[in-house]
Amino acid sequence: MPNLLKFSKRARSPDQERSKAAISIAIPTVKSPGLTAGVLKGVWVVTVLVWPILKWVISFDCALQLVRMIYHWETPRVYAGWDFLLHFAALTALTCFVSLYKPKGI
DSSP states (O other), rough: OOOOOOOOOOOHHHHHHHHHHHHHOOOOOOOOOOOHHHHHHHHHHHHHHHHHHHHHHHHHHHHHHHHHHHHHHHHHHHHOOHHHHHHHHHHHHHHHHHHHOOOOOO
């Protein structure tokens, strides 16, 4: 077991105690979350509230885009595959936004 040296505490004058107490008091600052955080929080709340209906609407739209993509598979200058991927990416992004993201303060 190591030998520990205990140092004695030096007596402080009352002036030192008062100055130390004055320094240790910190003024709390309140940071506003900013415009972007507020807008993002509002969009998240609205999306979560309409999500049960919005999920079905966008899923039905993706199903229609899938059928359209299959129908127009060999048609030149019709980019139905990219349209389907765009709609499916939007559905995936909204699902991740609603299920994984939660803003601070809620």
